Amino acid sequence: MPEATRRTDLADLVSSRMKELDLSYRTLAGRTIDPDDPDNGPQWTRSTLENLVKGLRVKPPTPQKIRGLAAGLSLPVRLIQDAVRAQFFGIDSVRVGEEGLDEDALIMLRHYETLSAEDRLKLRKIAEDWSRMTAPSGD
Incomplete structure (x- = not known):
């Protein structure tokens, strides 16, 4: 091998x-x-x-x-x-959200670079949506 x-x-x-x-x-x-x-x-x-x-x-x-x-x-x-x-x-870290914020969502996974552009975009969208759902409200 x-x-x-x-x-x-x-x-x-x-x-x-x-x-x-x-x-x-x-x-x-x-x-x-x-x-x-x-x-x-x-x-x-x-x-x-x-x-x-x-x-x-x-x-x-x-x-x-x-x-x-x-x-x-x-x-x-x-x-x-x-x-x-x-x-x-071998774990890739992909940050999504507004640049420079400490509260960015972070995706960590192996072999991220081998994913298609379409699959990478899907993961980023999921993380962004999750980040918005779990963010503390401004109330």
Whole structure:
């Protein structure tokens, strides 16, 4: 049986953001401090970040590491979470609703990218409808 293609969502995000911010692995590692627990220091090492970006196997990050990486890359935590779900668990995250709102509906499923455009639209519509049905009323 052929080996499944490994995803590189987190590695690609880290690599591109490092280039945008002109960060070295060592500098980024020093910036990966979890804002919820700053006394615990940097959450990532230079070598782990380098291994991640180079496609070598690394363990899925803990919530503390995710928050630290988000801080280090100056990105929202949810972008790091989405990339982790995709790369390590093969779960695609599709947000629907008004852009930028924390209350967006979130669809998480495996192999979303293999669905037809029509099926993707159907899922988004279901999530939008569900989000409206479960949203607290303004009363």
